[in-house]
Amino acid sequence: MEELLGDNTKFKLVDNDSTITNExxxxxxxxxxxxxxxITETEYKLHKENCPLRPVMSAIKTVNYGLGKMLTSRLSHLRQSQYVIKDSSDFVTKLTNTKNVDKLxxxxxxxxxxxxxxxxxTVDYILDQLYPVCSTNCLQLxxxxxxVDCKRRIGFQTLLEIATSKTHLSFNNKIYxxxxxxxxxxxxxxxIADIFMAYLETTLMDELISLGVCE
Structure with missing residues (x-):
């Protein structure tokens, strides 16, 4: 665990618990x-008082847990990809329907x-899918x-950043x-991981198809 948290490209040691500030x-x-x-009244009521910081790998009842659940429903359609296999049954079906057997x-x-x-x-990619930058580029104004769309883009960006980058944890009396x-x-x-992988797979497949490697 110390080795994992010692990766300065992913984690950093901080001096205090920012739960109250983030909340x-x-x-x-x-x-x-x-x-x-x-956001609607229902989506707004995702906050509960006295949210304690949970153990390292559990986000339940943390400050941004409810926010993450709400955003998940808004992003679910972006994780779809023609290259995603749902389960083993789906995999078998795709193999059965494969006509050419001379494939690797x-x-x-x-x-x-x-x-x-x-x-x-990934956050920028999500924003581009949901709220493309307008022709007048009024984000600079x-x-x-x-x-309206630029205002919503900024608001949604802030929500995504809070839900993803405000993750802190404690280990051995140290806060990261x-x-x-x-x-x-x-x-x-x-x-978030699925959306990035869907983007990556589509991008790579487009390139492989253009090179004649895949059909």
């Missing part, structure tokens, strides 16, 4: 987004997927002059913040 920031943001009708099947093993997901890149990758055990982690 206050989340409450203020949700109140503003509800006022702007960006290869697989790639992803090492430590969750901690190696490029978080900033003051909030009062931005269009995970500043890259996603935390295994967090509700948003699997879908």
């Amino acid at each position: 206050d920031q989340l409450i203020r943001l949700l109140s503003r987004l509800k006022k702007d009708n960006f 099947m290869i697989s790639f093993d992803v090492v430590s997927l969750f901690t190696n997901v490029p978080l900033t890149f 003051s909030k009062s002059k931005q269009c 913040v995970q500043h890259d990758g996603v935390a295994m055990g967090a509700p948003l982690a699997p879908i």
Whole structure:
């Protein structure tokens, strides 16, 4: 565990527990987004008082757990990919329906997927899918002059950043913040990883098809 947390590219040692600060920031943001009708009353009521910090790998009842659950429902459609196999039955079906037998099947093993997901890149990719930058690029303007979609893009970006980059944990009386990758055990982690893999697979397959390697 010490070796894992010693990876400075993924974790850093901090001086204090930021639970209260993160919780206050989340409450203020949700109140503003509800006022702007960006989230519903039901989605807003995801906060509960006295949220304790749970053991290292559990995100249940942490500050951003409810937020992660809410965002998961909004992102679920982005994880779809024609190259994703649901289960072993789906795999058998695809093999059965394969007409050409003179094909070579290869697989790639992803090492430590969750901690190696490029978080900033994936968040930007998600935002581009949900809220493409408008033609006038008003993201550079003051909030009062931005269009509705750009305001929503910024608001959704903040929610994603809180739900993913505000992950801190304690181990051996030391507090760490995970500043890259996603935390295994967090509700948003699997879908963030799936979205990145769907992007990666599609990009690689397009290139392989163009080179004539795959059909």
